[in-house]
Amino acid sequence: DGGITQSPKYLFRKEGQNVTLSCEQNLNHDAMYWYRQDPGQGLRLIYYSQIVNDFQKGDIAEGYSVSREKKESFPLTVTSAQKNPTAFYLCASSASGGDNQPQHFGDGTRLSIL
Amino acid sequence: AQSVTQLGSHVSVSEGALVLLRCNYSSSVPPYLFWYVQYPNQGLQLLLKYTSAATLVKGINGFEAEFKKSETSFHLTKPSAHMSDAAEYFCAVSEGQAGTALIFGKGTTLSVSS
Numbered sequence: 001d002g003g004i005t006q007s008p009k010y011l012f013r014k015e016g017q018n019v020t021l022s023c024e025q026n027l028n029h030d031a032m033y034w035y036r037q038d039p040g041q042g043l044r045l046i047y048y049s050q051i052v053n054d055f056q057k058g059d060i061a062e063g064y065s066v067s068r069e070k071k072e073s074f075p076l077t078v079t080s081a082q083k084n085p086t087a088f089y090l091c092a093s094s095a096s097g098g099d100n101q102p103q104h105f106g107d108g109t110r111l112s113i114l
Numbered sequence: 115a116q117s118v119t120q121l122g123s124h125v126s127v128s129e130g131a132l133v134l135l136r137c138n139y140s141s142s143v144p145p146y147l148f149w150y151v152q153y154p155n156q157g158l159q160l161l162l163k164y165t166s167a168a169t170l171v172k173g174i175n176g177f178e179a180e181f182k183k184s185e186t187s188f189h190l191t192k193p194s195a196h197m198s199d200a201a202e203y204f205c206a207v208s209e210g211q212a213g214t215a216l217i218f219g220k221g222t223t224l225s226v227s228s
Contacts (some may be wrong), residue, residue, distance in 0.1 A: 004157075015141045016192050040123065042204060042220040043158075058206030058215060077144040090157055100208065103216060 002027045006091050006106035012114050013078065013085060021109045023077045023091035029094040032074035033103065036060060037088040047091075049074055050096070078111065086113050116141045116207050120219035128227050132179075135222050137205035140156060141186040146208035147188045148216065149179055153160050158204060175199070191227065200226045 025032065029096045035112040045058030056072045063082025066105040067073055074093075078085045088110050092103040105106050122134040133149060139145055146165055150158040162173025169181045179190045202223045206216040 006157075035218075040220060043218040045215045048215045088155075092158075100163065102148060102160045102163055103158075105150075105159070107157045108155070110155070 002022055004091060004093055004104055004106035006089075006109050008109060009107070010107055012062075013111060014114050016080045018079050019075055019111070021078070021089055021091075022076045022104060023113070025074065025091075025093045025104075025106075026072060027095075027104060028071070029104070030071070031092035031094045032068070033057075033092040033094075034061070034064075034066065035056045035090045035092065036074045037090055037108075041099065043090065063089055085111055087111060116145065116217050117169045118205050118207050118217055118219040120205050120222050121143075123220065124220055124223045124225070125226065126225040127195045128195050129197055133190070133195045133199065133224065134188040135203050135205075135224065136192065137219060138186055139188060139205075139207045142205060143211065143216075147181065148206045148208075149177070149188075149190050149208065150204045152174075152204065152221075153201050161190070163202075195224075195226045196209075197226050197228065200224055 007022045033048040034046040037043050044060050045063050047066040049055035065077045090108045091106045094101045094103045117140045119138045123168045148160040148163045161177050162171045164181045164204045165170050174180045202221045204221050205219040
């Protein structure tokens with residue numbers, strides 16, 4: 001079955017450490033997204049990519065970095081500059097060709113601070 | 115800029131009762147609107163989407179939503195709640211360009227009591 005795989009499901013970060021969250025999709029979608037979810041705040045956009053080797057900052061990009069070297073993969077790095085990284089991180093993808101294309105979501109990674 | 119407001123962060127109903135989750139949007143162009151459901155520690159699942167073909171949209175699990183341009187609303191309803199409907203629900207609007215991210219409301223948690 002086609003879908004989006006996020007790993008790991010749970011991740012712990014030490015002070016001063018960078019961590020990378022994995023997101024892989026086999027839906028052949030061009031666009032991919034990273035959201036951060038905090039209780040009561042809904043989903044906030046971190047980065048998105050419409051095509052390989054190109055990506056744009058979202059509303060809360062500070063302290064995060066991404067790459068898009070392959071169509072299937074869109075890893076997110078949470079750097080030590082992100083002072084409050086504890087959250088639930090969701091990756092999504094969508095087909096191109098119109099803004100009525102729904103986004104498909106992975107099951108998320110929960111990041112906590114040690 | 116487009117935005118979404120979900121009225122009521124928490125809604126409680128009895129099993130068998132009507133479910134009504136409210137969503138209002140602001141947009142300077144005809145919007146594309148979506149409802150998603152999220153179960154604990156999981157990603158988001160698409161319930162339904164409005165893409166201007168019909169104002170009353172039917173989705174999965176017996177949910178439906180009606181687009182009312184005059185009220186800038188897209189409320190989600192279900193005639194009879196089931197215990198399995200207990201989850202968090204998000205309304206989202208498209209920014210209007212292919213491959214761009216959705217703008218999400220802050221979510222409404224639905225509780226269903228027996």
